[in-house]
Amino acid sequence: MSVQTNPPLIALVGATATGKTNLAVGLAHELNGEVINADSMQFYKGMDIGTAKATLAERGNIAHHLLDIYDLNIEASVAEFQNVARERVCEIRARGKTPIITGGSGLYIRAALDVLEFPPTDSELRERLTREVRQWGIGHLSEELKTVDPVASARIKDERRIVRAVEVYRLTGKPFSSFMPRRQYHPRVLPVVQIGLSIDRAQLHERIEQRVRAMVDAGWIAEVKWLLTEGLAEAPTASRAIGYRQMMDFLAGDTTIEAAMDSTIVATRRFARRQETWFKADPRVRWINAEDSDHLTDALRIIETS
DSSP, X not given: OOTTTSXXXXXXXXXXXXXXXXXXXXXXXXXXXXXXXXXXXXXXXXXXXXXXXXXXXXXXXXXXXXXXXXXTTSOOOHHHHHHHHHHHHHHXXXXXXXXEEEOSOHXXXXXXXXXXXXXXXXXXXXXXXXXXXXXXXXXXXXXXXXXXXXXXXXXXXXXXXXXXXXXXXXXXXXXXXXXXXXXXXOTTTOSEEEEEEEOOHHHHHHHHHHHXXXXXXXXXXXXXXXXXHTTGGGOTTGGGSTTHHHHHHHHTTSSOHHHHHHHHHHHHHHHHHHHHHHHHTOTTOEEEETTOTTHHHHHHHHHHHO
């Protein structure tokens, strides 16, 4: 492999708290790389402690892209991220460096790497369909979806997604299921090497608990208090970040700090299970043990032999 002429895009994936950020920085030092963030909640300015955003010291003088790019009132868009992330990949390669993308937001990783087309939206049509559902129920849209897109109809039971699927068909004349992602790397980002960090479930649970408690000790409450003055409670995407709602409830006097931490730990563990399920379903990911003291060498070996 020649990192000077055709460096691969390295994608580091896996559950939260497995050490993806540290490995990304280590690989960047070894491969003359730069890091692209694919954690949707780390896009937001000021959401630092609660998202485990790497500090300047932890970034180790490595360039990090797509951190702190949004104010809280901006709604994150996977389609926009796809374009920007691919631009960063091209820019990093043009400098003769290795692009390294990492984060736990599975759809964002897939959007950057794979052939994935996002269907258009139409707010007026969406509102009209929503009014129809309020007036007549979801049944007639379910029947329409079954006729025009039986594949999506068999998969989708959620009312909001049924509305979206019908909206897409009426806008494009193409079934919503035709926009489903494929495990096929987009030519713009080739070559790609995906490396996953795995860890024993019990150890992961312990790491998550330690992280949440360390966040509170590091000043997470003060961070959330300040973010509330900046509009966190009304933020369309940022307010959904795991743990922030729990900390807002604590600040409102609706729960204790211990209960808020316990709820955050449980929610994070559930999220970690979903991440594992998502990433382990992809046969292209090469897995290494996050607890192996020499996992940087393991990752480099995978890259060199891919």
